[in-house]
Amino acid sequence: MGLRFHDTLTKGKTDFIPLVDRKVGIYVCGITAYDTCHVGHARSAVVFDMITRYLKYRGFQVNYVKNFTDVDDKIIDRANREGTDIHEISERYIREHNDDMDRLGVARPSLTPRATENIQGMIRMIDRLIEKGLAYVVDGDVFFSVERFPGYGKLSGRNIDEMMAGARIDVDEKKQNPMDFVLWKGSKPGEPWWDSPWGRGRPGWHIECSVMSQRYLGETFDIHGGGEDLIFPHHENEIAQSEGAWDKPFARYWLHNGFIRVNKEKMSKSLGNIFNLRDAMNQFHPEVLRFFILQSHYRSPIDFSDDSLRESRAGMERFYETLKRIKDLLPGGDGKEFSADDLAGADKDVYEKTQALSERFVEAMDDDFNTARALGSLFEFIRILNNYMTDKGFEPTERSRFVLSEARKRIRELGKVLGLFLVDPDEYFGADRDREAAKRGLDTAEIEGLIAERSLARREKNWKRADEIRDFLVEKAVLLKDGPEGTTWKIA
RNA sequence: GGCGGCAUAGCCAAGUGGCUAAGGCAGCGGUCUGCAAAACCGUUAUUCACCGGUUCGAAUCCGGUUGCCGCCUCCA
Numbered sequence: 249m250g251l252r253f254h255d256t257l258t259k260g261k262t263d264f265i266p267l268v269d270r271k272v273g274i275y276v277c278g279i280t281a282y283d284t285c286h287v288g289h290a291r292s293a294v295v296f297d298m299i300t301r302y303l304k305y306r307g308f309q310v311n312y313v314k315n316f317t318d319v320d321d322k323i324i325d326r327a328n329r330e331g332t333d334i335h336e337i338s339e340r341y342i343r344e345h346n347d348d349m350d351r352l353g354v355a356r357p358s359l360t361p362r363a364t365e366n367i368q369g370m371i372r373m374i375d376r377l378i379e380k381g382l383a384y385v386v387d388g389d390v391f392f393s394v395e396r397f398p399g400y401g402k403l404s405g406r407n408i409d410e411m412m413a414g415a416r417i418d419v420d421e422k423k424q425n426p427m428d429f430v431l432w433k434g435s436k437p438g439e440p441w442w443d444s445p446w447g448r449g450r451p452g453w454h455i456e457c458s459v460m461s462q463r464y465l466g467e468t469f470d471i472h473g474g475g476e477d478l479i480f481p482h483h484e485n486e487i488a489q490s491e492g493a494w495d496k497p498f499a500r501y502w503l504h505n506g507f508i509r510v511n512k513e514k515m516s517k518s519l520g521n522i523f524n525l526r527d528a529m530n531q532f533h534p535e536v537l538r539f540f541i542l543q544s545h546y547r548s549p550i551d552f553s554d555d556s557l558r559e560s561r562a563g564m565e566r567f568y569e570t571l572k573r574i575k576d577l578l579p580g581g582d583g584k585e586f587s588a589d590d591l592a593g594a595d596k597d598v599y600e601k602t603q604a605l606s607e608r609f610v611e612a613m614d615d616d617f618n619t620a621r622a623l624g625s626l627f628e629f630i631r632i633l634n635n636y637m638t639d640k641g642f643e644p645t646e647r648s649r650f651v652l653s654e655a656r657k658r659i660r661e662l663g664k665v666l667g668l669f670l671v672d673p674d675e676y677f678g679a680d681r682d683r684e685a686a687k688r689g690l691d692t693a694e695i696e697g698l699i700a701e702r703s704l705a706r707r708e709k710n711w712k713r714a715d716e717i718r719d720f721l722v723e724k725a726v727l728l729k730d731g732p733e734g735t736t737w738k739i740a
Numbered sequence: 741g742g743c744g745g746c747a748u749a750g751c752c753a754a755g756u757g758g759c760u761a762a763g764g765c766a767g768c769g770g771u772c773u774g775c776a777a778a779a780c781c782g783u784u785a786u787u788c789a790c791c792g793g794u795u796c797g798a799a800u801c802c803g804g805u806u807g808c809c810g811c812c813u814c815c816a
Contacts, residue, residue, distance in 0.1 A: 279816075292816035322814075404811080410742050411812060475816030505816070512809065543764075544753065549746080549809070559752065559765045566764080569779065620754050624763035631781090638771090638780055711774060718776080729778045738778080
């Protein structure tokens, strides 16, 4: 069994067979650089990051192209409002985007082309569409004629007549059919422009992605992805342009991620319920955010809230507690190597379960990137490890240390595909503690002073004072952990 | 109005024809502890919105009902 996933075009799960053996070309629509990224952008980025990481894990050589739209009405508006040019606006938000994505642990794509670097390609493609009779020029604007492309609607599952019937759009007088879309817009005064055979103007949004994907991946390539909202009209229009121009199939598989919602409603500017990514990463560790996203299937809608993030944080702690426990048992690093034949009893059992974990992980991921199931296997494995280490018969021998170091390597190896469990556990808990303390305006030094005082009181068996301090801290959501090596703390 | 999706325990969430309905959070019991907490272990759905049908057998397929959501306009 190999990789299979849901293809939007055929509306079902299909086996993935790349155009060229062991290689994958994938194009994902990136952001329009006019504002700060929100958690919805984060979901799309994390989903396709996970997908490309998994493809690599499965031995594919991945060419991942993700564009930046750096010329667009919204960018122009913003530039005008701020009295600057579109270049400055797009540069600013691309830089912000890259910083945010780095922090989220999203690997940079192989290529990140920008629309403004590909204007000549767009002009050539529009020219070809006009030559082929699929596009027409009106007063410096160029439109694509949807009626002249027979497959129009095949991705989104609609037909032109149905859409016409329900259309609530302002019909542009210049269009022959209300569904026609713009390929080239003549520029108005004060707008950026490029010379073209139809006069000064700028490209429409859809043509960008057709040109950039095909330039870097070929006229026919493997996978095209994006948020589910892009299915119509954006991706539908890309198909019409690309297949219309070259008479060849465009993307062979289409992948779309589901949306982030807030209180079961779409997160959108008009509803004013946008959570921006930076704020979210200040509130929670970036891995918590990734975990939250990957806990559900990539196509399901997921509800974003502080409570659900807190739940995800609790789940992540379970992993890091176990990694911390292993770390403490392996002070000298990974140690001596053994083979399966050298092991017996619980050691052998856990070692074998470590091997089985990868199989279960691959089985889940091969089935439409089922990260929820994959994480389930990882959680079960965590319980196996905790049982192993808690067992009365457990001794930190060279063999058990080997078993644990192998288990840890495996968790990290599979975690890497998801972009999780990649930091040192002490660092993770330290960062979490500082972040949570800061959120509540707590003074770390004061807390540690009180803990020191309580430890002293406890040594003197002054339980009254010790409990007084403990109760005071619990009030402030500070949870104490009394262990053999002293007291540590965290925020509830 | 047109097209499409979803409904599984207190909450989140896998599972889409047949081994005991994954997993997480919360709750409860236990271990530990000066008592606690934290952590760990154990435990929690005869049942999958409702009604009917197909089948030896359905949460899973078909028809209908109800509820929620998305797209059709910029959108990850």
